[in-house]
Every structure is written in structure tokens, then in C-alpha cells.
Amino acid sequence: MALSLVRKFMGTRPNTDVVRSFAKRRWHLKGQIEITAMAKGFFSFVFSCEEDLSDVLCGGPWVIGKTSLALKHWSLNLDLNDGIFGSSPIWVRLPGFPLEFWHEDVFKGLASSFGELLSVDSMMEARKRMVYVWICICVNQNTKLPSSVDIISKLGKWTQPVEFETMSCLF
Template identity: 30%
Template sequence: MLHKLYHRCCDGLGHREHLVRTWKLKGEFQIYNLHRGFFLFKFNNNEDCDTILEGSNYFFVGRPLILRRWEPGMAIEKLNLSTVPIWMRFPELNLSFWSAHCLSKIASKIGHPLYMDVQTTEASWLSYALVCIEVEAGIDLPNQIDIRTYLGVTHQKVEYEWRPSSCKECKSFSHASSSCLKKQAKENVKKE
């Protein structure tokens, strides 16, 4: 299984210990550091690999672990990711919006809501709500959203645990707009 890790400052050992605790595997696995944040996982139990790939989204240091099954001939640099899960935080959220239904509607203004953390679900930590959403490449992540109610408009601050860079031209998280070859080619054609 191929894994793209977007957090480069961790060592393989710490990464492995975290995954062992998170995945609760039946067998053993090896991690091979490829390059540019990519890792290859080799499992001695195929059921473990299938369970992980079918499981929910996994995060490490607040950033998603993007997992794909390895296939012969797979070009690692050309993996086209058009969506990624990210955690968004609503600090000082009005108590009247503190429900799964309301939070889902609010979060859907930015992306597709996936789930909330335990403290948000149980409303046990009310200083902010934490929601995981899936966002599309190329969209702008706003710092504030407007919530319309029968009482008027509320301006809600939005924070992100991680802001992924993406290309607006290709609609992909595989590279930033500033290094897009497609965009550069279009600009070169306009100059001619």
C-alpha cells in the first residue's frame, strides 16, 4: 500500500509507533521511505491492508494520511488527488448551532462533512467545534463564513489544522498553482 504523508518532520520510528496504536493490526508491517513524503507499507497479512484501506480517514499530527493500494507501474509523482480530508475548527461557536445537524450545514459551506471529534459530538468542550470535512482541490478556504438565521447573519470564524496547497488550474493536490506546468504552458502560449 502506498502512503503519502504530508508532514515531513516526523521520523519513521515515531510514525510506526503511532500507526501500530491506531491500526490495531493482526500481523506485522514494514515501512519503506520512498521520497518527497511518500512511504510504502508492506503487510504480511492481506486482511490488515484491506481493513485499513476500507477504514475511515487517518490523520497523523493533524494531517491526513492519503492511502492508495500500490499497483505495478504506478507513477508516484503523478498521483492525482482531487479531494483531501481536513479538520476545521469553529471557535466560540454560538450554542444554538451546537448540534450535528447545524454543524453539518455550516461545514458544508466549505466542503463535504465527514465526522466530528468526540468532544464536539458530546458537547463536552465548548470553546470550539471540530469537524472533519473533505475539500476539493482549488477552492479557497475562508477564514470566516456567514450563517443566516431568522435573527439575521452571524459571522463565524473558521480555523484549519492544516491548509493543503493545491492547483486551481488542474484541480489537484499533487502540486501548487505556482509550480503548475499546465498553467505555465498556457502563459507561454499567451506570450507568443
């Protein structure tokens, strides 16, 4: 089970064939994958190739229909009833973000206002795309998400609109 992931779909669970079709179309796997619907809304994803598992966890964002695909490593001790899915990773898009605020401390401050910073988009971090900021944050599923956030720094104050996507992040 070392190459296994588990996912619980919140809300409407997609059909197993839809999930398989999505994986085939979007993940471009080198090896094989076995996708199984489980009890209580869970799916298991068993990969034959460790590189595929890593690519899926670190890739994304992944969305099936309007449902996020937040994945967690499977282990023998994993208790599917212990609330591990009480929080979810979400991607936060900050359109038109001023370059003078592009700094990890600013991103951490933004994340801490409603969750925990998990990662920064690799294209943005490498400065290959600087049109918008794209960060992954872990939030409690009961958190009310704002439509904008205020950024205050030594450079001044900026009110930033935010867009949220519940999508795949490694957690």
C-alpha cells in the same frame, strides 16, 4: 495488502526515520508497522493488526512537522497518478461556537461553503467537550480557505472565525 495505507506528502517530504519515530510515539500500536518511502513522494504503511489500521484512520488529527498525514487504503488497482490526492481532508476548528447553532445541518452547511463534511469530532458529538466545534472537511487543494464564515439560520446570523489544520481524516 489489506492492512496497508498510502500517503503522499505535499511539499517537503519528511525523512523516513522521522515518520517511523512519529508512528511509534503517537500511534501506540498493538502490532507491528512497516513504513516504506516510495517514489513520487509516497509512503506506504503496512500494519500487522487490523485494529491498529482502524485506530490510525479514525484517530487523529495527525501532523508530522507542519505536514498533514492524510491516509488512503492501498489496493492493487490504486493508481498513484490519478489525482486521488487532489483533495485533502482538513480539520476545521470553530472557537466559541454558539450552542444554539450546534446541529448537524449547520455543520453540513458550513462544510458545503468550501468542501464536503467528512466527520464530526467524537468528543464534541458526544457532548463531552463543548468549548469549540471540530469538524473534518474534504477540500480541493486549490480552495482558498476563509478566515471566517457566516452562519444564517432561523435563530439569526453569526460570523464565526475559523481555524484550519491539515490533518488526518478517513477518506
